[in-house]
Amino acid sequence: MSTPYEQWLAEQVQDRLAKLRAKRPAAYRVAGELHPDVAAWADRITAGEYGTLVMVGNTGVGKSWSIWAVAEKLVAAGYRGRIEVVPARQLQRYVTPPVDQPALDRLAAAGFLAIDDIGSVRIGDWDSDRMAALLDPRWEEHRPTVLTSNQLDLLALIGERTASRMSHRVTIVQMAGADRRRAA
Template sequence: MSTPYEQWLAEQARERLARLQAARPAAYRAPGRLHPAIAAWADRIAAGEYGNLVIVGNLGVGKSWSLWAVAERVVGAGFRGRVQVTPAALLRRMLTPPMDRAGLDRMSAAGLLAIDDVGSVRISDWDSDGMAETLDPRYEGHRPTIITSNQLDLRSLVGERTASRLAHHVTIVQMAGADRRRAA
């Protein structure tokens, strides 16, 4: 029999998962199978380990779908931190002067931060510096970050400093296959 505190924790976990599922874009709600390496990463994070995840692959192979699925898996397994999924285009707007410092601080403080489609928008040196300011505290606090991109060379996308921090305890998953959107 569980204690009232354990029951409360379970209810909180169900509510967090329901909010995350409600926020998942309709385009990524179709059922699917999570890549085994991504599922294993999620299980390690839910168990309290630290690590970053980089999902790389061609257009339409399921990177964004996987990002949402892994976030739900982590939360469903009891992860208590706040999860924030941010498209790279929104991050780019937040970094553009005048910077949205409050929004960037929320990203920095999230228990799990996922940035989708890095490389889909051009990141200037200014943006790279702002991104480093946002991701440095995550690295220092061992808060996991997920990045999806079409390119494996993150240094050219986010700058040397940020790429180095993301590489710390990183799991890189390269997804292959045809563009699923073109097959429909």
């Protein structure tokens, strides 16, 4: 038998899960299983640890799907931080002049931030500086961050200083397999 407080907490988790599932793109609402290293990272975050997760692999191996599955796993386990998932193409719009500073501030302050497919957009010096302004405060405050890419070279993607910070307590998961979209 649970207490009224425990019932309230359970209701809060279910409400947050419903809202997160409503935001999850239809293409990523299919069933699946998280890569064990990705699931282990999520367990460490739920336990109060800090870290960055970088998922790399070929197109269609499940990196984007995994972001949403990790977010659901965290919320289901009681994670209360605000969750933001942003595709790189959207982030590119935020950092291109005129910079959308309120959007960047919102992303920097999120409890959990995932930037999906970061290697899919060209990152120039201007963009790299804006990425530093987004990711540096996350590192300073130990906020979990997830990056997905088809490329492993973070230095080329986000700049040397930011790559150094993001590599602190990083879990890199190389995902392999066939393009799931072609199999469907």
